[in-house]
Amino acid sequence: MTLTTDDRLLYAGADWNFDTIQRVHDAIERIAVDDMGLDVYPNRIEVITAEQMLDAYASNGMPLYYKHWSFGKHFVQHEMMYRKGMRGLAYEIVINSNPCISYIMEENSTTMQALVIAHAGFGHNHFFKNNYLFRQWTDADAILGYLDFAQKYIADCEEKHGHRAVERVLDAAHALRTHGIFRYPRTKVADLRSEEQRERERHANQERIFNDLWRTVPGGDVQLSSPSSADRRRALLQLPQENILYFLEKTAPRLAGWQRELLRIVRQIAQYFYPQMQTKVMNEGCATYCHHRIMRRLHDDGLISDGAWMEVMHSHTNVIFQPEFDDPRYSGLNPYALGFAIMEDIERICLQPTDEDRAWFPDIAGRNDHMAVLRDVWANYRDESFILQFLSPKVMRDFRLFHIIDDAAQPRIRVDAIHDERGYRRLRRALARQYDVAWLDPDIQVIDVDLDGDRRLRLQHRVLDSITLEEGDAQRVLGHLADLWGYDVMLEEISAENGGKLKEHTASPRHRVI
Amino acid sequence: MHIIDRRLNPKGKSLTNRQRFLRRVKAQVRQAVRESSAQRGVQDLEKGGELSIPREGMREPSFRRSSSTGIRSGVLPGNKDFVEGDTIPRPSGGGGRGNEGSPDGGGEDDFRFVLSRDEFIDLFLEDLELPDMIKQRTAASDQMVPLRAGYSVSGSPANLALTRTMRNSMARRLALKRPKSAEIRSLYEEIEALERTGRDPQRLTALRATLADKLRMSRQIPYIDPLDVRYRRFQQVPKPVAQAVMFCLMDVSGSMSESMKDLAKRFFMLLHVFLKRRYERVEVVFIRHTHIAQEVDEDTFFHDPQTGGTVVSTALDEMLKVVRARFPAGDWNIYCAQASDGDNTTSDNRRAAQLLADTILPLCQYYAYIEVGRSDGGPEPFGLGSRDRESDLWRTYRTIADQGGPMVMRQVRHRREIFPVFRELFRRASEGSPTP
Incomplete structure (x- = not known):
């Protein structure tokens, strides 16, 4: 690459061109692949302007997305924050696809571009490709194709059925988005490619089942109240069902075909983002760890100047503040700070363990190959299990973490555990629980519906720790749900501890047909 | 690795989403625009700007766990001196987590965002229209521009429509069965071959006859006939006038106070913004007058005090002079706004009225007369300026306005009236005639 010592720098100054980027990328790739053993999708780096970055923000960073007013709302919000200088723009956006697309902004300096490439193009990229959740849930090869299909399909629907009609369905579907996710892998991994075609077949089949159900109801037959038939009914409808959007898509009696497809699209995209929700700390920690290590190495090797290194450190410390x-x-x-701190600490435990580390982490303490440990961590954990397993007493002390319990029935908040010998384990468990999506999202399931009777949809929220739903929002979502279902909807909140009923919400459809 | 330069990609990918959002909250936004335009100076009117609207209609609800019930726990960084078992008073305002207010939205902040200049002005000037603009501007223009209008059979060679010509020629050749050159060539070749071998003399003669026939036909049916030739035709159409000049006439005699001038200025500004929306180019001419009139720049116009009598016709004369010198009516749409407190030397009223009715109004697209009163709302020093009492100039002008013609007149006494009056003057014809 370079021959003389004066000439070893990859670049000089802040201005860059495509050659510089290529050179920087190649140097980073050598470190990432040879030194760190990262395994990445091919990179695609796209240079965009600040304005385009704002555009990308509004659509979850996706290069294409269907149109909806809520994205416009987020856009104007970000735009105002940015214009007023309240918030800078992210330096990059990276998309979990194959090839892995990272956006970099044109106004960044060369050093920043290098940092971004190391962070997104190798850190995030490695994580996307190797973490088990992403492997299990997302289809990096097909996501862009699916988004393209979704965008066209929805535009088509708007043409055929009008903006208002489509908007109503999407509004309702968005409200239920957090409950349109399968949390456990089903028989097949999602294959978005054949999604469209398979959808038609499955759909036709489901409709047949649905019609059958109607025909099995002779006029005025009361036998259905017998327990066995109620069980059978629930089994036919696959109840209880926690994926509410899925249930509506398959079962709601009054939806037209295109409306079902819209629900499906929203559901699929929510499913695609599901792993990202569970791996914020790890994903950012991994990327931050990678950029830090790569940039340090570039500096150690004399490939970037001291000035550039100072710029890196400035940015890096901002990020992990x-x-x-x-x-x-x-x-x-x-999440950047926490993830980075734990990963740095894993490196320390591997290389220079203390007695405490030996007691806490017998299997990794003193293992010199910290990269192998980290790669294993990145591949096989999510935030919750990662924290539960690897948050060390040292990090808890460094962050000076403490755990509080706020019981609405008590006048004061109680400090339950702090960073001391007695508190470490409880603290760690509590923090891990904060990152457990299954615990964060309320557990709401469709439990029953009497399709032969009043068709009232019954849902149940199993209330943990007596934390009921936010009243106003729950009522609004329920309204949307009733619109989709077409008949009355009832949500009861049941205490998970003793099964007692805490609250009940009901809603009726507002529009004749959504 | 690939690097792709997306900087030149079309911008504004969020534009549709943004428009959808604005459409959804249009009623609230319109309200906010009106309110904010009342607060801000007219100078800033065009800048677009930050708006705040209630969140109703733009909620994105989801099932969330409440932030005020049950037993919640949290892990926080930065412990100073807590030890296990300590109790802390609950921070007021519901603590750090959960920023959602009561279900009716009363506890929430309004949604704030920035409207672009165009969006702001669009909403601001919604439903407004320049009266009679299109009719007059095409009728009044002298310049013609050529516009493509089909084909003709005659024209200059430069305008030859080659494709069309060849199409006609091909159709004719097919219809008349003009022999193709390939056909003739193959005949030649066959004849040549037969001549060389000397076999089948009978066929040779037949072929020769056919060849002669075909050659004759291709001579008689030309490849391109003058009949086929077409030329691109151009039609002369009058060029629309896309430029406007706005005359601001103001009485600057001692009787006009600063606040009156401010009112006038606001009106002029609104008109300017409005014209700029409609025309590519808008020129502004400021003419101030006392008993003499002169064209001045904007700053002098609004801020330089003058003393003297009040003779309105001098301003009209000055305007005519400027129109003749620089803004021929054929090329410019002329708008005129006059602001005055209504004073005029009595002997001048007739002359001013005559000048306006006979010369100025026929030139103008629109003539607006604004009579400003005191804005302080306190008792009028001389008991003048109340709505009931009409000034000399008002009475004079009303006779002209009553005859019809592109003239309107209004009285304005307070800043807050400027915008309603402006809207009233320019609202769409369907909502009522703009003339008083």
Whole structure:
């Protein structure tokens, strides 16, 4: 690459061109692949302007997305924050696809571009390709194709059925988006490619089943109230069902075919983002760890100047800054900071373990091959299990973490555990639970519907720790749900501890046909 | 690795989404635009800007766990001096987590966002229209531009429509069965071959006869006939006038106070914004007058105090002079806005009325007269300026306005009236005639 010592720098100054980017990328790739053993999708780097970055923000970073007013709302929000200087733009957006697409902004300096390539193009990229959740749930090869299909299909629907009609369905589907996810893998991995065609077949089949059900109801037959037939009915409808959107798509009596397909699209996309929700800390931690290591190595090798290294450090420390809980800037734990700290600590435990580490992490303490340990961590954990397994007492002490319990029945908040010998394990469990999506999202299931009677849809929320639903929002979502279902809907909140009924919400459809 | 330069990709991918959002909350946005335009100076009117609207109609609800019930737990960083078992008073305002207010939305902040200049002005000037604009501007223009209009059989060679000509020629050749050159060539070749071998003399003669026939036909039916030739035809159409000039006439004599001038200025500004929406190019001419009139720049117009009598016709004369010198009526749409407190030297009223009715109005697209009163709302120093009492100039002008013609007149006494009056003057014809 370079021959003389003066000439070893990959670049000089802040201005870059495509050659510089290529050179930087190649140097980073050598470190990432040879030194760190990362396994990545091919990279595709797209240069965009700040304005385009704002556009990308509004559509979850996706290069194509269907049209909906809510994206416009997010757009104007980001735009205002950006214009007023309240918030800078992300330096990059990266998409879990094959090839892995990273957007970089034109106004960044060369150093920043290098940092971004190391962070997104190798850190995130490796994580996407190797983490078990992404492997299990997302189809990196087909996502762009599916989004393209979704966009065209929805545009088509708008043409045929009008903006308002489509918007109503999408509004309702978006409200239920968090409950349109399969949390356990089903028999087949999602194959978005054949989705469209398979959908037609499955759909036709389901409709046949659905019609059957109607024909089996002779006029005025009351036998259905017998327990066995109620069980059979539930079994036919695959109840209880926690994927509400799926249930509506398959069972809602009054939806037209295209409306079902819209529900399906929203559901599929929510499913695609499901792993990202569960791996924020790990994903960002992995990317931050990678860029830090790669950039340090570039500097050690004399490939970037001291000035550039200072710029990297400036940016890096900004990214991993963790304000304390009483700081006005505090808005929760910074996933970059937490993920990076734990991963750095894993490296330390592997290389220079203390006695405490030997006691806590007997299987990795003193294992010199920290990259292998980290690669294994990146591949096989999600936030919750990662924290539960690898949050070390040292990191808890460094962050000065403490656990509080806020019982609405008590006048004061109680400190349950702090970063001391007694508290480490409880603290760690509590923090891990904060990242467990299954615990964060309310557990709401469709439990029963009497299709022969009043067709009232019954849902149940199993209330944990007596935390009921946010009343106003619950009522609004239920309204949307009733619109889709076409008949009355009832949601009861049941205490998970003793089965007692805490609350009940009901809603009726507002539009004749949504 | 690939690097793709997307910087030149079409911008505004979010534009549709943004428009959809604005459409959804249109009623609230319109309200907010009106409110904010009342607050801001007319100078800033065009800048677009930040709006805040209630969140109703743009909620994205989801099933969420409440932030005020049950037993919640959290892990926070930055412990200072807590130890296990400590109790802390609950922070007021519901703590750090959960920022959602009451279900009726009363506890939430309004949604704030920035409207672009165009969006702002669009909403601001919604339902407004320049009266009689299209009719007059085409009728009044002298310049012609050529516009493509089909084909003709005559024209200059430069305008020859080659494709059309060849199409006609091909159709004719097919219809008349003009022999193709390939056909003739193959005949030649066959004849040549037969001549060389000397076999089948009978066929040779037949072929020769056919050849002669075909050659004759291709001579008689030309490849391109003058009949086929077409030329691109152009039609002369009058060129629409896409430029406008706006005359701001104002009385700057001592009787016009600063606040009156401010009112006038606001009206002029609105008109300017409005014209700029409609025309590619808008020129503004400021003419101030006391008992003499002169054309001045904007700053002098609004801020330079003058003393003297009030003779309105001088301003009209000055305007005519400028129109003749620089803005021929055929090329320019002329708008005129006059602001005055209504004073005029009595002897001048007749002359002003005559000048306006006979010379100025026929030139103008629109003539707006704004009579400003005191804005302080306090008792009028001389008991003048109340709505009931009409000024000299008002009475004079009303006789002209009553005869019809592109003239309107209004009285304005307070800043907040400017916008309603402006809207009233320019609202769409379907909602009522703009003339008083």
